[in-house]
Amino acid sequence: MNLRTLLDKLLGSADWGIHPDDHKRPGADAPVRVMPAPSRLYLPLSQHSGAPARPIVLVGQKVKKGECLAEAQGMVSAPVHAPTSGTVLAVADVTAPHPSGLAMPAIMLEPDGLDEWIELKGCDDPFALSPAEINKKVAAAGVVGMGGGTFPSAVKLTGANRAGIHTVIINGGECEPYLSCDDVLMRTQAAGIVAGVRLIVHASGAKRALIGIEDNKPEAIAAMQAAAAGYDTVRVCPVPARFPMGFDKQMVKTLTGIEVPADGRSFDAGVLVNNVGTALAVWQAVAEGRPLVSRLVTLGGACVNAPGNIDVPLGALAEDVLAFAGGLKGDGLGLARRVIGGPMMGAQVQHWRVPVMKGVSGILALDAKEARLEDASDCIRCGSCVEACPMGLLPSDMAANIRKEALGEAVELGLKDCIACGCCAYVCPSSIPLVQHFTYAKNELAARDRATLRMEATKKLAQAREARLAREAQEKAEAAARRKAERAAAAAKTAAAAEASKQGEPT
Ligand code: SF4
Ligand code: SF4
Structure with missing residues (x-):
């Protein structure tokens, strides 16, 4: 646990999250290189x-x-x-x-x-387009959530419009250590991002946009505030730097106070969340007609040269x-x-x-x-993982149950709400690989769910087959009875005719 996380804990200044060493510099300050x-x-x-x-x-x-x-x-x-x-x-x-x-x-x-472009068909006044026209261009450009979610942006915009959202949240959190591509994007392309944000507000039918940026990125905050100046619907909001602030639900809660349920969608709370890179890609797709063909990637770690x-x-x-x-x-x-x-x-x-x-x-x-x-040792019941968990879970108890293969108990403790953020493992003094436990258990549950679904499907098929066979047997029996009755009727008719003929009566 580092000093800031420890201070938070001692002062009670935060009830979730951690402050991992951010390792963002010097990479964040190096000039962007364009790779051919x-x-x-x-x-x-x-x-x-x-x-x-x-x-x-x-x-x-x-x-x-x-x-x-x-x-x-x-x-x-x-x-x-x-x-x-x-x-x-x-x-x-x-x-x-x-x-x-x-x-x-x-x-x-x-x-x-040759790096030869197709002819790009941009638009001089994107704000004159209807939401449907904007969505069509965003879809055609292949824009997806650039923060890692990768959900197709046009589908999200259409859903937001239908759901009647009121607020667009733009996530400039980038709380993961080492990563600085969003920070650099905000510092260097603030005008394009803000234009994209305004377009998302227009296309989604929202009333306003809040851009959340962690307060350890002062240059990005300044650049974005300058770009947003004069636009009443767009507000840049510095938020405390803390992991996992960049997780959508934490950002929504921090900026609006709205708590999106673990199994709920932000739409249901009237909010649409997008990443800063997505906002820029939306603008480029509509204003320039440019499809998504490249992206900014952070190269980091002690083993890289540059x-x-x-x-x-x-x-x-x-x-x-x-x-x-x-x-x-x-x-x-x-x-x-x-x-x-x-x-x-x-x-x-x-x-x-x-x-x-x-x-x-x-x-x-x-x-x-x-x-x-580091080698894992036994849990010392220190409670650090519980304090760090942004979802309010009990990681040590969940892991203990998973070790006993008591997955049902782990689910009751909230396993399915775990976002695999790694805060618990980060603060664990015993270096217990808690997230691996949760990933294993979720995979195991998913496999069991699939097996149950397969069994249910097989059972349904068997039941359907039995019902069909019974129906066919019934139909056969009815047909046989019908034929028997017909034969009996025919025989009776023949007998009656023979009797009549014997007595000289016309038949
Ligand atoms: S990985 Fe899961 S249990 Fe651990 S802190 Fe994150 S949400 Fe909580
Ligand atoms: S942080 Fe590690 S040692 Fe402490 S209670 Fe959680 S699992 Fe146990």
Whole structure:
């Protein structure tokens, strides 16, 4: 536990969260580097929540930068565009930037080095467009939540409009240690972000926007306040720097006092939450007609030679980003953990051959100290994890139940409300890997749910089969009885005819 977290605890100045060492500098102050396309790009069809995009290009086809390679399919989906000009090589598997290391289908593109754009169709007065027209442009540009949520933004805007929200919250929290891409975006592109925020207010039908920025980013706050000056509907609100302030529900509660239930949506509370990067992407999509083809990514950790923020073409492999940006110290000697995203809520990966996707905010190469690779010891019932938990849970008790395989008890203690923020594990003096417990238990519960669903489906099928067989047997029996009756009637008729003929009567 560091000094600020300890002070909070002693003074009782916060009832949730922690203050991990932020490690944001010097990377946050380094000039942004723009990475050219590497020799291959791998563009996963699933870079967003919802259905994967469907490829619409052929192998060998030449494409320009910004051209649509795969279109959205279904109600919740987003298209994928070419981050540079080149030739489509294949639809092949690439490793997902996820701890599972599972393969995901991706369009492989060979850049031609020309970086030639399609003709972009912008709009001179985006505020003259209707919400439906704005949503259409945002959807066509493949904009998704850039804070890691990756929910298609147009779907969110349409939902917000229907739900009748009153407030747009723009999340500039960026509370994860090391990450500074949102901070840099706010410092360098404040005007575009604020224009995007105003457009989101217009398209969602909200009355106002509150931009929450942690108070450890004074330059970003100043830049955003200057850009928002004169717009009554937009207010920049400094919030205390504390992890996980950047989590949407914490930001909503801090800015509006509204508590969104763990299983509820912010829409239900009249609020729409977007990240600062998403606001900029919305503006670029509508005003410039520019699809989402690149993003700012923070490169950090003690093992990298030159930490900072890189403008990366989507689909570039993390190993290419590292090679472009100065590589690893000592060729990676001392590397203890590879992380995609932030160290608290990001994904640990086994190698660097994973692509940068729309929701990837960081590439971290951590040494053993940063990765906090310490042996776990027994729980000393100190209660630190309980005090740190932003969701008001009892992490030590949940973990104890999970160790006993008593998952039902863990659920009763609120396991399903856990957001896997890692605050509990961070403050635990016994270095107990609490989050791993919760992840294991949630996966196990999901597997059990799936098995139950399968069993129920099988049972329903068996019941339906039995009912069908019974129905068919009944129908057969009825048909047989009918035939028997018909035969008996025919026989009686024949007998009657024979009798009549015997007696000389006409039949
Ligand atoms: S990981 Fe879960 S239990 Fe631990 S502090 Fe975060 S929300 Fe609470
Ligand atoms: S799990 Fe860790 S932080 Fe929680 S009570 Fe036990 S020793 Fe303390």
